[in-house]
Every structure is written in structure tokens, then in C-alpha cells.
Amino acid sequence: MALTTLFVILISSLGAGILMQWLPMRHQPRPAWSQRAPFLGGGTPDSHAWSRYHIRYYPMTLLLIAFEMEMMFMYPWAVVFVEKGMKAMMEMGMFLAILSVGIVYAWREGVFKWQ
Amino acid sequence: MAVNWLRNLASRRSVPVFPVLGVQGDKALRHLTLSPDIELVDSPRHASVLLVAGEIPADRFEPLRRVHDQLPSPFTTLWFRCEPWPHLESVIRVDDLDVLPAALVTAYRELMKGRRESSPRILPDKPPNPWEGEGDFGQGGEGMMGGVPYGRPMAMNMEDDIRDGLTLDSLTFRLGPFFFAFPPGMAAEITLQGDLVQTWKTQLVAYPQSLDPVFFTARERPVPIAELELARARHHLHRLYRGLHLAGLESASLSALRLAQNLSTTSTLDGLHRYLSRSGFFRLAAIKGGVLGPEQARRIGGPAARAAGLDEDLRSDDAGYRRLGFSPVSQAGGDTGARWRQVLAEIDQSLQLARQAERDDMTTSEVDRIETPRGPWLEKRPEDASALLDEILPGQEWGDALATIASLDVAAVAEASLDTQTASEPRITNTLDSEGGRT
Numbered sequence: 021m022a023l024t025t026l027f028v029i030l031i032s033s034l035g036a037g038i039l040m041q042w043l044p045m046r047h048q049p050r051p052a053w054s055q056r057a058p059f060l061g062g063g064t065p066d067s068h069a070w071s072r073y074h075i076r077y078y079p080m081t082l083l084l085i086a087f088e089m090e091m092m093f094m095y096p097w098a099v100v101f102v103e104k105g106m107k108a109m110m111e112m113g114m115f116l117a118i119l120s121v122g123i124v125y126a127w128r129e130g131v132f133k134w135q
Numbered sequence: 136m137a138v139n140w141l142r143n144l145a146s147r148r149s150v151p152v153f154p155v156l157g158v159q160g161d162k163a164l165r166h167l168t169l170s171p172d173i174e175l176v177d178s179p180r181h182a183s184v185l186l187v188a189g190e191i192p193a194d195r196f197e198p199l200r201r202v203h204d205q206l207p208s209p210f211t212t213l214w215f216r217c218e219p220w221p222h223l224e225s226v227i228r229v230d231d232l233d234v235l236p237a238a239l240v241t242a243y244r245e246l247m248k249g250r251r252e253s254s255p256r257i258l259p260d261k262p263p264n265p266w267e268g269e270g271d272f273g274q275g276g277e278g279m280m281g282g283v284p285y286g287r288p289m290a291m292n293m294e295d296d297i298r299d300g301l302t303l304d305s306l307t308f309r310l311g312p313f314f315f316a317f318p319p320g321m322a323a324e325i326t327l328q329g330d331l332v333q334t335w336k337t338q339l340v341a342y343p344q345s346l347d348p349v350f351f352t353a354r355e356r357p358v359p360i361a362e363l364e365l366a367r368a369r370h371h372l373h374r375l376y377r378g379l380h381l382a383g384l385e386s387a388s389l390s391a392l393r394l395a396q397n398l399s400t401t402s403t404l405d406g407l408h409r410y411l412s413r414s415g416f417f418r419l420a421a422i423k424g425g426v427l428g429p430e431q432a433r434r435i436g437g438p439a440a441r442a443a444g445l446d447e448d449l450r451s452d453d454a455g456y457r458r459l460g461f462s463p464v465s466q467a468g469g470d471t472g473a474r475w476r477q478v479l480a481e482i483d484q485s486l487q488l489a490r491q492a493e494r495d496d497m498t499t500s501e502v503d504r505i506e507t508p509r510g511p512w513l514e515k516r517p518e519d520a521s522a523l524l525d526e527i528l529p530g531q532e533w534g535d536a537l538a539t540i541a542s543l544d545v546a547a548v549a550e551a552s553l554d555t556q557t558a559s560e561p562r563i564t565n566t567l568d569s570e571g572g573r574t
Contacts, residue, residue, distance in 0.1 A: 044138060054204035054258035059178055061314025062198025063322060071290030071304035073329040 079131040086122040146247030149174040150239050153182035155202055156319035158342045159549075160189025163215050163232060165373065168392060170236040177315040179205040184243050185212040185254075187219075194339065195312050195320065200257045202313050209253030211246045213239060225252070296328055297530055303329040312339050316381055316537045318546050321521065332536045335528040337521040343549035346370070350507050351551065357499045360455055360492035361400060368402075368485040369395045370508035371438070371478045378475060378541040382421075384414055400490045404483050411479075422472040424531045425539030431527065432469060435520040436510030439543055442477035443469030449506035449513075455497045459488055471535070474542040481508075509548050519547040 058065055093115060101108045126132075151174050154164050163186075167173045176182050185206055191199055203212065212219075212226055215235055219226040229238045245251035290304035311322030318341035326334040347366035352358050372395035379388035387410050394402060411417065427435070432443035440447060441463060448463035450456040464480045466473040491497075499505075503513070510517035524545065528536045 048208075051207070052204065052256050052258075052260040053262050054201070054256055054260065055207065057201065057205065057263065059180060059202075059205055060308055061311045061317070061322075062195070062202045063309030063311055063314075064201070065309075066307040067290045069290070069306060071306050073303050074301055 079126060079129055082122065082126050082129075083131050086119055086126065090116065090119055142247050142249065146244045150184055150243040151176050151182045152184045152186050152239055153177075153179045153202075153206065154186045154188050155191070155199060155313045156342075157187060157189030157191040157217055158320070159345050160187075160215070161319055161344075161373075163188040163235060165376070165392060165395075166232055167236060167239075168376075168389070169396065172240050173236055180207065182206055183210050183246065184239055185210060186215060186239065187212065187217050188215045190217050192320075192342075195322075198312055198322070203254075204256045204258050206254075209246055211242050211251060212254050213242055223254070223257075226254075294326070294328070294333060296331075297333060298328075298331050305333055309338065317341070317540060318344075321545075323524070327533065330533045332528050332531050332533065335525050335536075337524055340519045340521045341546035343519075344509070344546040345549045345551075346507055346509070350505060350512075353499055353505050354502055354512070356502065357455075360459065360497045360499055361489040363499065364485040364489040364492065365398055365400070367508045368482045368489070369398050371482045371485075372398070374541075374544060375475070375478060375482075378538075379411075379416070381537060381541045382416060382419060384411075384416060387411060387414060387416070400486070400493050402486060404479065404486065408479060408483075417472060417476070419472075419538075421532075421534040421538040422475065422542070423470055424535035425471040425474075425527055425542065427469045427523075427527065431523055435523055435543065435545065436517060437506075437508065437544065438477050438481055439474055440510070441465040441481075442474040447511070449501070449504045449511045452501060452504055454500040455492075456488070456499070459491050459495070459497060461488065471538050471542040478542075507548060509544055509546075512548070516548040516550075520545040 058069065094112070097108060097112055101112075149172050152167065153176055154160070154167070156164060164175070167175055167186075179185065179202055183206070185203060187199070212223070213235075214226060214228045215232075216230050217228070219228055227238060227242060229235050242251065246253065290306045294302075294305050296302045305326050305328045307324065307326045309322060309324045311317050312320045314322075317323075320339060320342035321337065322339040324334075324336045324338055325332060347370065349358055349362050349366045353363055372391050376388045376392040376395070379385075379391060387407065390407055390410070394404075394407065416422075427439060427443045429443060429445060432440040432445055433447075436447075442465070444465055444467050446463055446465055450461055451463060453461075464477070464484055466477045466480075505512040507517060520543070523543070524540065528539065531539065
């Protein structure tokens with residue numbers, strides 16, 4: 021029952037939202053091509069603006085993932101380690117070895133240098 | 136019903152106006168900035184009214200057509216001291232600066248209440264480059280980056296990086312002449328790599344700026360130093376207003392403009408100076424670039440040269456100024472921050488000189504050696520220095536580049552001031568004290 025009520029509320033609110041957007045827009049034509057051109061103060065572009073550029077926080081992200089994943093995995097591992105002993109130790113060693121490649125790469129990229 | 140109510144509500148807000156600046160349209164811009172009912176926006180996407188302020192030269196008609204069509208519907212246009220194009224129907228032309236804000240408000244209200252038709256688009260409604268329909272994404276070629284979607288190529292890393300060896304796709308475009316962060320009328324072809332300016336070619340130079348009439352009078356006969364210095368301070372304050380607007384310090388920019396409007400020998404810069412120090416303007420990373428070498432600084436002259444450590448000021452040669460104990464102020468850095476510090480120091484100095492000169496009733500003695508706020512005026516008026524931008528902007532990040540442009544007063548000085556050119560039109564000097572020049 022509760023689920024049906026929720027479903028009805030969801031449908032009616034979505035419907036109202038769509039209706040509110042559709043009603044005023046139903047007679048509006050699509051914006052003209054000349055309106056949709058990129059604004060360059062009257063200038064024109066040579067190419068699409070879909071260009072690859074450098075996100076400067078990327079090394080920080082790399083570092084976060086490298087260390088974060090390590091820690092995330094270590095908590096459940098600590099529980100299993102008591103039961104499994106040496107086997108779990110070796111598994112974790114392999115995991116850390118793979119992950120540390122990322123850290124070595126980040127080191128090479130100069131992430132640890134304070135700029 | 137609901138739509139009518141929404142329309143009424145919309146028509147009561149402040150009017151979003153996108154100004155397209157023509158020759159000497161900056162004065163209208165400053166007047167509107169201080170009008171409470173008008174909200175000047177920096178992009179046509181946010182505007183409902185397009186204001187063409189001042190005469191647009193014929194070589195900028197094509198860009199104007201493009202900007203005109205970029206306003207979202209419904210929109211209307213208003214032409215201020217400029218002849219509307221004949222093929223546009225029911226276009227309002229206004230010549231009086233005093234009635235301009237009211238005319239903009241009326242046009243907007245009528246538009247919102249449906250009593251005025253939206254302006255028609257000028258350019259044909261067809262894609263700039265038609266859909267090719269080839270490739271996986273209709274990009275018109277092989278692979279993800281191989282084609283030319285809509286007939287326009289993708290950005291590619293064609294040139295080597297000039298910063299740190301990380302080659303990024305370079306993006307070439309032409310910006311201006313109606314871009315808010317440029318001096319009015321300037322257009323440039325720019326290649327960006329990421330956020331780095333790789334090449335910069337100024338294609339259209341900024342309109343010559345009009346100086347206060349007192350500088351032209353000073354070329355003919357001695358004038359009171361107080362008047363000359365107040366005009367100089369006003370010119371610099373107008374520039375400061377644009378620089379602070381670019382830095383996002385809206386209230387500081389408005390107080391600079393208000394100070395310029397009500398400038399007298401009793402005005403002080405203390406409040407503004409304190410505000411700028413507290414707001415962190417001088418600690419902005421973007422004002423650390425744009426260093427001018429001595430040779431480049433000499434080419435542009437004026438405050439920009441003194442900010443680079445050159446001690447050259449024609450006022451030192453003037454007997455009147457010497458009696459007031461004038462000595463030029465200068466900075467050492469030569470970067471954008473130094474130029475703004477120099478501008479503030481020169482405003483301060485001008486106000487002091489004006490106070491002293493008014494008390495002692497001093498006049499200038501030289502007539503063929505005038506230091507204008509734009510630079511020295513010996514035989515020739517200060518000329519356009521946009522070529523300098525092509526040299527110093529490559530290698531700068533985009534934000535630094537815009538800050539550098541705002542800090543450099545590159546526009547040439549116009550042949551005569553606005554008042555003498557439009558003598559037939561009603562004088563409007565009481566609304567804003569005087570021309571001042573490019574802001």
C-alpha cells in the first residue's frame with residue numbers, strides 16, 4: 021500500500037514537473053542556429069571546443085585513489101588475516117605491489133613535490 | 136493567466152542589457168552602470184535588451200549581426216547615437232543620455248507585457264556547417280576524433296606546448312570586438328592550449344579613446360592645473376572601474392565609478408584603497424603576470440611605463456608643476472599588479488596636486504609638451520599600442536592575460552574630444568562630469 025502511494029506521488033510530481041515545462045514551451049520554436057552559436061563577442065571559432073585539456077588536480081586524484089583503495093581494502097583484510105595467516109599476508113603483498121606502481125608513477129610525475 | 140502573472144513579475148525586475156560599444160559608447164556604459172533600474176550583463180545570453188551604444192564602424196557590422204542574433208527570444212534592441220540599420224523594423228533610436236535608462240526600461244516592459252514584438256533574427260536560420268551524417272557519431276569521418284562534425288574540425292594538438300611540455304589540443308578562435316573584457320572595439324585571433332595563450336594576434340585595434348576636453352585646451356593655452364589633474368584622476372578611476380569589474384569586485388568597481396562621477400579637490404582615495412587591500416585584490420594570482428620590459432614600457436608610455444620603473448613624466452618639465460614640487464611616482468615590478476598600484480598612486484598624486492594648485496591658483500606653462508593620462512603628447516598624440524599585446528600575452532594563462540589587457544591602456548587618443556565632435560547634440564556633461572576616455 022505504502023509503495024503504491026509512493027509510486028502515485030512520484031508519477032504525479034514527475035507529471036506536474038514535465039507539464040510545467042512543456043506547457044509554456046509547446047509553441048516555442050527551437051532556438052535559431054544563429055542564436056546557438058558560441059558567444060565570442062562577435063568572433064567565430066575555427067574548431068569545436070571539445071578539446072582535451074589538462075585538469076590540474078589530476079595528480080591529487082591519482083594519489084587519493086592509490087592510498088584510499090589501499091586503506092579501504094586493509095580493514096576487511098585485517099579481520100581475515102587472523103584466520104588465514106601467511107596466505108592473506110602474501111595476497112596483500114601482491115595487491116600493494118600492484119598499487120604501488122601507481123604511486124611510483126605519481127612520484128615520477130612530481131606529485132610529492134610541493135609547488 | 137499564470138503566464139500573464141509571470142510576465143508582469145518579469146517586467147518589474149531590473150532590465151538586463153547587453154551593451155555593444157561603438158565609438159565613444161563607453162560613456163553611456165558608465166552612465167547605465169550607475170542607473171539602478173539597469174543591470175548590465177557581460178553576455179548576450181543573459182540579456183533581453185541589446186544596446187548599441189555609439190557609432191559602429193562598418194568593419195564591425197558582421198560581428199554585430201552575430202551578437203544581435205545571440206540574444207534569447209524575446210529581445211529588443213535600442214540604438215544610442217547610432218543610425219539603426221534600415222532593414223530593421225521598429226527600432227528605437229535614442230540620442231539623449233539622460234533619457235536612455237528610461238527608454239531601456241520602457242522597451243523592456245513593453246516587450247515583457249507583449250506589447251512589443253521580439254526583434255527578428257538577422258542571420259539565416261541554418262547550421263553554420265551542415266550535418267555530414269558519416270561516422271559512428273555523425274562526425275563525418277573515421278574514429279572518434281577523425282571527422283569534422285558539422286563540417287567544423289575537432290580541436291587537435293597541432294602545436295608544441297610552450298609551458299611544461301604537456302601538449303594539449305589547441306583551440307583557435309577570434310574574440311571581439313564586443314567582448315566585455317577587451318577595450319571597446321578590439322578583436323583578436325587567439326590560440327589557446329588548455330588555459331594557456333599560445334598565440335595572440337590583434338586583428339582590430341580598439342577605438343581611439345576620447346580624452347577630457349581640458350587636455351586639448353592645454354595644447355593651446357595654459358589651463359588650471361587643478362582642472363587638468365582632476366580630469367586625469369577621473370580617467371584613471373574609469374579604468375580602475377573596468378579592472379575591478381573584471382576582477383569580480385563589483386562594489387569596489389562601482390565605488391570607483393561613483394568617486395569619478397563626484398570627483399572634486401576634496402575627494403580622497405583612502406576608502407577605496409582600504410577596500411582593495413582588504414578584499415585581497417593585490418594578492419590575486421592573476422595580477423602577477425604581464426611584465427613589461429623597459430623597451431616595451433617606453434612604447435606604451437604613461438602610467439604603464441612608470442609602473443615598469445621608467446621615471447618619465449612630461450609634467451616634470453612644466454614650470455607650474457615644478458613649483459608645486461611635482462616628482463613622478465613609479466613602481467619597480469612592471470607587472471599587472473604594479474600597474475594598478477601605479478594607477479592608484481597617480482590618482483592620489485593628482486588629487487593632491489589639484490588641491491595644492493587650487494589653493495595657489497596655478498596654471499600649466501608648457502603647451503606643446505602635455506602628459507596625458509594615456510602617455511606623453513609631444514608632436515603626436517599617444518598612438519595605439521595593441522601590438523604590445525601580441526608580444527606579452529603568449530605564454531600567459533587566460534585569466535592573467537585578461538588581467539594584463541585590463542591593466543594596459545592600449546587605445547590611441549582620438550583626434551578631438553567627444554564634446555567638439557558632437558557639438559550639435561545636446562550637452563550632457565552634467566550627468567557624468569566629463570568624457571574621461573576609455574574605461
